[in-house]
Amino acid sequence: MSEISPSTSAKQAPSGVLGLLHRLWRLASSVSLCVVLLLWLTVLTLLGTFSQTEIGLYDSQAKYFDSIFFREELWGIPLYLPGAYLVLAILFVNLLLGGLIRLRKKPKNIGVFLSHCSILLLIVAGWRSFHAKKEGHMALLPNEQSDLVQAYQDWQLEIREQGSSEALVIRDTNFSDCSGGKSRTFFRNALPFTVKVSDYARNCEIVEEGHPDLPASAKRLDRFAVLPGKSLPTNEANIAGLVVEIRDANTNDLLTEAVVGAVQRGPGQPERPPLVVKVKDKTYAIELTRERWRVPFQVKLDKFNLEKYEGTEKAKSYQSDITKTDASGEEKLRIQMNEPMRRAGYVFFQASFGKVAETAPYYTVFAVVNNPSDQWPTYACVLSGVGLCLHFLIKLAGFLSRTSRNRAVTSAPPTV
């Protein structure tokens, strides 16, 4: 902290609004604030780690790390505490002001300056990744080809018109509160009907109306109902369900009401037709599904290689030989553990494998990540390394020069 320019603090603090701004400026760039933020980040890390056993990784991450504020109860009193998103944003401002702007601009501080820059870059990389990263998976059987990636998390209700080039999307964040009698109606001007969502369950079983566990309040439609279950800690394993009420957008006449179960796609998953709605000679499909998106090339699984430890079913190593095809031509590649394929901003990791039946061939599963700030942490680490090395060398040079000066003083003949 001694490297922070004293210019502002040395001057006499102004009074009034300017005085308050001056104090704010000093607080925002202070080491004290930095310490408080780092301590709070430690607390958040502990809370997040402990809560994982109870609520799972996904929910724990969302609650403590992706949030601006999170709610915690202490002796029944609700507390709204700052989440990691807000803390990191304040830490960024704090480091920018204190670690860069107020830092004394001297050659000997270049190492510290670079190290602070690297931490800022890390925070920016995290922010960029949080907002722009897309993660999903692609499962392929031998000789199967695809360019579609399916997200691991979160459901969305999709409305697709026959022959249309685009489908409407309602993310589950828009209806996650639609349970226990609460509902929400979704509309769009070009859509001839409205969609009212209710009875949403993040994890559920679709059951026949005679199911003994079905509460009396559950809507029973066409023999079926949504039986809500406890959310599983592994969010990917949760299977959502809901009830939709479709009404004519102009007359508000009820067109249909139905239970909608989540559609899972991939090897071993049976094909199921969507909910079909016909309005004025137009046909629409309504589905509750995971988000899917395209990658700008086709991936074909040529061969999946699996080696097991002798006498066991445990995998020793596994690789996928693939052909990547795009406008520029074909490329034969092997994807294996720690050797992902990086192409066009997408990274394909060898994630897992499986088979749908004992006699069926293995399918491969790639984890697909599109992260614009994928390499930024690497750059930040390099920058930090360079900064710390420089700082160490400068300090070492200073120490050596001081030592040699002291030696010269002590070895000089005493003056009488």
Next chain:
Amino acid sequence: MLSHFALFRKLPLLAAIGGSLTLLGACKKALPDRTEITETRPTFSSEAPIPESSDSMQRLGFGAQTQFRWTTPPTWLLAPGTQMRQLNFSFGPNREGECYMSMTKGREGSTVDEISRWRKQMGQPAVDATDIEALPKLDLLKRPCPLVKLEGAYTPAAGMAMGALPSAPRADFGLLGVVLEVPAMQAVLTVKMVGPKALVQQEEANFTSFVTSLTPVVAPETP
């Protein structure tokens, strides 16, 4: 150095900022009861054309892909099917019993293989064609098929996902099953019931009535 950590002097300001932020955090804007759909995605060429209609059973995966009609016994509950279980039922006080129909097309194997596999799951040795000839018969699609009755410790097949470990054996279980080979379709049709021994014995009559109630929706290919 110590003066820079004089946090206490800044406590009032920190508390004021923290308090304001906390109040801000408590204010969460809820979505209105009527919300406009603003998001879209391009459609995919691989997406199947939308059918003219879809019934709830198919759509929700109950009896998906079946080309059969059947009568559900009163104590059974239909459950969503899977790729391997075209018809799937559960029964019992805690739904611990299950009965399912599988039709695997293009599959190599035979009645002997299938029954030997079931016997292995119940901890019993494999059988040959002569043993199967001696088994009682039950009509499935109007064809007399060997009826398998087994008791013992049941070990379900290991999951197919990576790293899936074989399940622990479940003691005192019962298994009932019929197998029908359909060479014309290169298919094997099986109906299997498994659950606690007493429960399976109790549901045997329902198993028989379910198996004999199965009728193809379309004209069956000659077995």
